[in-house]
Structure formats: structure tokens, C-alpha cells
Amino acid sequence: MQQLTDIEKSIIEQCRNDNLQDFRKLVEKESPFVFSVAFRILGNNDDAEDVVQETMITIWGKIKEVKSAESFRPWLYRIIVNKCYDRMRKKKREPETTADDRTWALISNKMYEIPGTNLENEELARIINLLTGKLSAKQKTVFVLSEIEELSNDEISIVTGMTKLNIKANLHYARKRLNEMIQKHL
Amino acid sequence: MENENKKYDDLIRLIQKNRPEMKHPDIVAEKIMDELRKGKSKIGIREIVVEFLFGWIYIGWVRKSMVIAASFFVLLFGYQQAVILRKINELSGQRINDGTLFMKGTESGLSERAGLFRLSGRDLAGKKTSVSKEDIDEMIKSINTLQIKYQDLIDQIKDDPALKEYIENRMKETQKLKN
Structure with a gap:
């Protein structure tokens, strides 16, 4: 898990004293991180922005619960994941599958033909939805936290409250599913 | 691969x-x-109260424990029901003495009802047992038939002295045995 810088630690300590000006700094520093995690789980720009707002507001309301600056990052992950769960539960929409072939072509291009080029958010959303659209909320979350965010199983267990065995099972299924798709399309 | x-x-x-x-x-x-x-x-007071009262349900191990406890209680309930039914069946097969007659598990369901009656902690009121008009009519008819047959028997004995003597001797012997 990415460690906080000294500046971030100091900002968090000041926020715990109900200082709204310092919280603004925290919002500016942490929002991109919150957005990226939420985006990778939800695969949607608008939803991810909503999660950023909800997460930051929750942080302001509960920042005194954070025992130390070191425990801030796992706590933040937990809030993001819970907000994403809430959103996935509310939506429960079917993933878009109409443009599968175009998305696989895009993946192929970006992986081999034009290396080094950056993906736009929309392209990334398409790829994420294609890969994780058929996974359950838990499988999706574990996959993103483990494979993309590179959190250890212990850290994921703290964030999601799942047992390590459960995490391994969900991750195994997600990997298997992805490998099947890769075998078929790439 | x-x-x-x-x-x-x-x-x-x-x-x-x-x-x-x-x-x-x-x-x-x-x-x-x-x-x-x-x-x-x-966070307002309402949210704090709700969080305090129900926030714990989001804790993973609490949820799991609640599921286990709920399953245990369901099994316990099922077991209790089975035991109660078995006891009722046992009781329905037992003899019941209400002071006027003996009953044993009958097909009419009388003994089952009596068993439940006893389970409720009350006694069967034998003196208050009611008899229907049809039963009384049937009983009077049987007595009349019995009287006619008895009269016929007496008449036959009167007409036959050997039979009369034989019956008197048999009655004396029976009386001796009883004494």
C-alpha cells in the first residue's frame, strides 16, 4: 500500500482539529487517488466522481476516528470500497457488451502495436467494463485491489473485511475468467 | 500457457x-x-444514533456469527417441535381413566383429545359425561330384547323338569365354589 508523505501526515493531523482550510488541501491531494480507485472498480467516470465527493465528505465527518496518520490509507481504501459497493448495489446494471470486438481491438493495439500511448478515461472504462463486467462486486473489488492496486492479501483483508481464503477464491475466479477471455480474444 | x-x-x-x-x-x-x-x-445526531445502534451489523465476523446463531435457533426450533410431537403421540397411546371408563388410543380420536386435555392440566369430568337420545333408545331396546329372551328361557325350564333339576344343581355347585 502506498505510504503517505510527511506533508500528507501533517495535513491529516491538522484536519483532525476541524480545520476546514487544511481539509481543502487534503481534498486536493487525495481526490485523484480516490477517483482512480473508484474508477477502476466502477468503470465509470461520473460514478467515480460521485464516490470522490461522498468519500471526502465521509472523511471530514469521521476523520477523528482515525487513530494515527499511518492508519489513514487503509481507512481511506475501506471507505472507497464501501462507497463503490453501495453504488454497485444500487445500479446493478448489465455491462455493455455491444462493442466487445472493438474493445478487444483497442486492447490489442495498446498492448502491442502502439506501446507507450496513454489511454483516455473512456477507453479505460471500456476495457475495465469488458474485463470485469461479468464479475461479482466482491470479485471485481478483490481483482482491482490485488492486481491493479497491488495490495497484499493482508491489506485487502483489512480493507474489505474478507478472510484471506475468501480473497484467494475470488481472485482465482477473476483470473480464471480473464484468462478465458484472453485466450478467446487476444 | x-x-x-x-x-x-x-x-x-x-x-x-x-x-x-x-x-x-x-x-x-x-x-x-x-x-x-x-x-x-x-454527521448529525440521527446518523450517530443509527451508527451506534446498527453500525455493528456491517462488521464481517458479527454478520457471520449472526448467521450461525440464526441457523442454530432454527435447528433448535425444529428439534423442539419434533420432541413435542413425539410426546403427544406417546400420550395419545396411553390409557386414560376419567372415573367412569377406561380409554385407550381409539380411532375416533377421543384418546388424542383426552391426551391434549390432560396436557392442558385439567381433569376429565366423568360425572358430566353426556349420553345422546339415540344411545338411550338403543339401550332400552336391548333391555327389552333381553327380558323377552329371559322369559322364553324361564318358560322352557318350567316345561322341562330334568332341565330344571340340572340347572338347579349347577347353580348350587357354582354357589359352593364362590363361597
């Missing part, structure tokens, strides 16, 4: 290195700060 793994790793790397970026971070930050300034976001 190795090729598949490489493709998988490449795909993961592609997503990893392309971190999604907010289009308008300033606008989002401003929205958040506006919300906070309005004071809506500070």
Missing part, C-alpha cells in the same frame, strides 16, 4: 500504467467544500 500468462501480465500492466485522471478536479473539490460549508456533511 506461458503465452497466456504473458498476455495476462501485459494486460494488467496496461491498466496499471494508465491511471484514470479526473477531468475537473477543481470543480469536484469546490463542490465538496461547498457541501461542507453548508454544514450538511457533519
Whole structure:
């Protein structure tokens, strides 16, 4: 898990004293991180922005619960994941599958033909939805936290409250599913 | 297999290195700060109370424990029901003495009803047992038939002295045996 810088630690300590000006700094520093995690789980720009707002507001309301600056990052992950769960539960929409072939072509291009080029958010959303659209909320979350965010199983267990065995099972299924798709399309 | 793994790793790397970026971070930050300034976001007493009362249900191990406890109680309920039914069946097969007659598990369901009656802690009121008119009529008819047959028998004995003597001797012997 990415460690906080000294500046971030100091900002968090000041926020715990109900200082709204310092919280603004925290919002500016942490929002991109919150957005990226939420985006990778939800695969949607608008939803991810909503999660950023909800997460930051929750942080302001509960920042005194954070025992130390070191425990801030796992706590933040937990809030993001819970907000994403809430959103996935509310939506429960079917993933878009109409443009599968175009998305696989895009993946192929970006992986081999034009290396080094950056993906736009929309392209990334398409790829994420294609890969994780058929996974359950838990499988999706574990996959993103483990494979993309590179959190250890212990850290994921703290964030999601799942047992390590459960995490391994969900991750195994997600990997298997992805490998099947890769075998078929790439 | 190795090729598949490489493709998988490449795909993961592609997503990893392309971190999604907010289009308008300033606008989002401003929205958040506006919300906070309005004071809506500070957690109110209602939220604190709800969190205090029901917040624990979101804890993983508490949920699991509750599921286990619920399953245990369902099984316990099922077991209790089975024991009660077995006891009722046992009781329905037992003899019941209500002071006037003996009953044993009958097909009419009388003994089952009597068993439940006893289970409720009350005694059967034998003196208050009611008899229907049809039963009384049947009983009077039987007595009349019996009287006619008895009279016929007496008449036959009177007409036959040997039979009369034989019956008198038999009655004397029976009386001796009883004494």
C-alpha cells in the first residue's frame, strides 16, 4: 500500500482539529487517488466522481476516528470500497457488451502495436467494463485491489473485511475468467 | 500457457500504467467544500444514533456469527417441535381413566383429545359425561330384547323338569365354589 508523505501526515493531523482550510488541501491531494480507485472498480467516470465527493465528505465527518496518520490509507481504501459497493448495489446494471470486438481491438493495439500511448478515461472504462463486467462486486473489488492496486492479501483483508481464503477464491475466479477471455480474444 | 500468462501480465500492466485522471478536479473539490460549508456533511445526531445502534451489523465476523446463531435457533426450533410431537403421540397411546371408563388410543380420536386435555392440566369430568337420545333408545331396546329372551328361557325350564333339576344343581355347585 502506498505510504503517505510527511506533508500528507501533517495535513491529516491538522484536519483532525476541524480545520476546514487544511481539509481543502487534503481534498486536493487525495481526490485523484480516490477517483482512480473508484474508477477502476466502477468503470465509470461520473460514478467515480460521485464516490470522490461522498468519500471526502465521509472523511471530514469521521476523520477523528482515525487513530494515527499511518492508519489513514487503509481507512481511506475501506471507505472507497464501501462507497463503490453501495453504488454497485444500487445500479446493478448489465455491462455493455455491444462493442466487445472493438474493445478487444483497442486492447490489442495498446498492448502491442502502439506501446507507450496513454489511454483516455473512456477507453479505460471500456476495457475495465469488458474485463470485469461479468464479475461479482466482491470479485471485481478483490481483482482491482490485488492486481491493479497491488495490495497484499493482508491489506485487502483489512480493507474489505474478507478472510484471506475468501480473497484467494475470488481472485482465482477473476483470473480464471480473464484468462478465458484472453485466450478467446487476444 | 506461458503465452497466456504473458498476455495476462501485459494486460494488467496496461491498466496499471494508465491511471484514470479526473477531468475537473477543481470543480469536484469546490463542490465538496461547498457541501461542507453548508454544514450538511457533519454527521448529525440521527446518523450517530443509527451508527451506534446498527453500525455493528456491517462488521464481517458479527454478520457471520449472526448467521450461525440464526441457523442454530432454527435447528433448535425444529428439534423442539419434533420432541413435542413425539410426546403427544406417546400420550395419545396411553390409557386414560376419567372415573367412569377406561380409554385407550381409539380411532375416533377421543384418546388424542383426552391426551391434549390432560396436557392442558385439567381433569376429565366423568360425572358430566353426556349420553345422546339415540344411545338411550338403543339401550332400552336391548333391555327389552333381553327380558323377552329371559322369559322364553324361564318358560322352557318350567316345561322341562330334568332341565330344571340340572340347572338347579349347577347353580348350587357354582354357589359352593364362590363361597
